[in-house]
Amino acid sequence: MDREDSYLDFLKELAEMSRAEREPILCRDMSLKEEFEEWLPGFRATQQRLANSQTTRSIQPLADRDFLTAEDFKKLYTAIVNANFDGISLTNLLSINWNMLGCDRKSASNHFSALRSRTQWWMRDNQLGWHGIYVWENPSDILNCHLLFHLPPTRRGPDKRRKGYDKRERGFRPWLERTICDLLDVPTLPNGSVDLQCRNEEALDAQWHWFRYMMKGLDPDAWVRDGEGRLVRLADKAEIELKPQGRIIGKRAGATQSLNTKEVEHWQYKTNRPTSLFATDQLYGDSAWYAGRSIRDYIRRGDLQGLHTFLRFF
Incomplete structure (x- = not known):
C-alpha cells in the first residue's frame, strides 16, 4: 500500500470516529485539521450516493387484471384514429395461441416482445413504418394475443394455405413463420397456432370490426361521458x-411507439374539432381517414386558401 493510500485510510478512520474522539487528534496538527475538514464533505456525499444506490427498493408485483380498462380503450382507439388521419390503416390481424406453442405467460411475453422488436426491424429494412396495437387474452386459461397492424398488400408474401407454399419465400408471411420458429427453437409451428388475416388498405370497416373484437375483454363497469356530459356505459357506447x-398478469394492451398517444396529437386537435372521443354517435367512421387525405391534397397542391376553407367547415 503506498503512502497516499495509507493517508486516505487514516482520514477515513478519523471520519468514522465521533467528534469527541477526533478533536484531540486534529488539534495536535492544524494543517491536518484543515485538510480533513476540506475532505470530509466530499467523503460524506460519496457515502450517501453509495447508500442510495444500494438501498433495496421494494418491487411491486405485477397487477392481476381481469379486464381492459376505459383508458386502454381510449389509448388504442386514439392510436387507430391518429394512424388513419395520417393515411395509415390497420387492416392486418395477427393472432397467436401461446398455449399451442407451449409457452407460459412469462415466456410468451418475452417471445412476443422479441417478435415485435424483430418486426420493427423487418419493417425498417423494407422501408415501412411500424404501426400497430395489441391485446392479451386468457379465456379459459388459453393464453393468446392479437396484434392489429399496418402492412401493404405488396409486402405480405404468399398465403400459407396456398399450394406449394414455402416459408423460405420472400414477404412478411414466410418471414413471420421463420422468425417465430427461430424464437421458439422449433422446426415448424402447430396448425392453428399462428393466424394472419389481411384486408386491403382502405378496408376500414374490417379495421374497426377487428378493433371491436379485440375490445371484447373490456370492463363491463367502465363508464365514460358522452358529448353532452352524461355518464354512459362504454361497452354500449x-x-x-x-x-x-x-386474468392477465401485467400489461394487457399496448401500441407501437409510433402510435403511442404520448408521442402524437389526436387528429381532432389538428382539425379544431371537439376533442371528446365520445362527442359523436359515429365512433367507427372514416372521417379521420378522408380528413387527413384532403388536408394532404390541399398541402400538396399548395392550395392554402382551400385548406383554410376546409378546416373552417369540416
Missing part, C-alpha cells in the same frame, strides 16, 4: 359485445 377474457 362503443358497440362492443363483451366476453370475459380471463
Whole structure:
C-alpha cells in the first residue's frame, strides 16, 4: 500500500470516529485539521450516493387484471384514429395461441416482445413504418394475443394455405413463420397456432370490426361521458359485445411507439374539432381517414386558401 493510500485510510478512520474522539487528534496538527475538514464533505456525499444506490427498493408485483380498462380503450382507439388521419390503416390481424406453442405467460411475453422488436426491424429494412396495437387474452386459461397492424398488400408474401407454399419465400408471411420458429427453437409451428388475416388498405370497416373484437375483454363497469356530459356505459357506447377474457398478469394492451398517444396529437386537435372521443354517435367512421387525405391534397397542391376553407367547415 503506498503512502497516499495509507493517508486516505487514516482520514477515513478519523471520519468514522465521533467528534469527541477526533478533536484531540486534529488539534495536535492544524494543517491536518484543515485538510480533513476540506475532505470530509466530499467523503460524506460519496457515502450517501453509495447508500442510495444500494438501498433495496421494494418491487411491486405485477397487477392481476381481469379486464381492459376505459383508458386502454381510449389509448388504442386514439392510436387507430391518429394512424388513419395520417393515411395509415390497420387492416392486418395477427393472432397467436401461446398455449399451442407451449409457452407460459412469462415466456410468451418475452417471445412476443422479441417478435415485435424483430418486426420493427423487418419493417425498417423494407422501408415501412411500424404501426400497430395489441391485446392479451386468457379465456379459459388459453393464453393468446392479437396484434392489429399496418402492412401493404405488396409486402405480405404468399398465403400459407396456398399450394406449394414455402416459408423460405420472400414477404412478411414466410418471414413471420421463420422468425417465430427461430424464437421458439422449433422446426415448424402447430396448425392453428399462428393466424394472419389481411384486408386491403382502405378496408376500414374490417379495421374497426377487428378493433371491436379485440375490445371484447373490456370492463363491463367502465363508464365514460358522452358529448353532452352524461355518464354512459362504454361497452354500449362503443358497440362492443363483451366476453370475459380471463386474468392477465401485467400489461394487457399496448401500441407501437409510433402510435403511442404520448408521442402524437389526436387528429381532432389538428382539425379544431371537439376533442371528446365520445362527442359523436359515429365512433367507427372514416372521417379521420378522408380528413387527413384532403388536408394532404390541399398541402400538396399548395392550395392554402382551400385548406383554410376546409378546416373552417369540416
